[in-house]
Amino acid sequence: MDENVLQHFRPDEAPLIDAVGGWIQQSQDEYRPVLTNFLNPRQVYIATTLARRADVPVQFNGAMPTLKCSGPYFIQIIMNPWLKILS
Secondary structure: OOHHHHOOOOHHHHHHHHHHHHHHHHHHHHOOOEEOOOEOHHHHHHHHHHHHHOOOOEEEEEOOOOOOOOOOOOEEEEEOOHHHHHO
């Protein structure tokens, strides 16, 4: 992933940022949805931020990302290039 992007996140998040970059690239190259593993709220924020930066729409599957709860929640993200066509 680009150094300009990495500077906005913690150093220990670099492997996740690289993985998200791979998911985004796969979604764009193969022009199909990519389903992630379950992610925690910070990982969801990173994945969503990077996907939107690349103009790749995302869908959430699982708990709502706006859910206000004290415990951890985990959701899956679907990076789906078809959403641009359908909307």
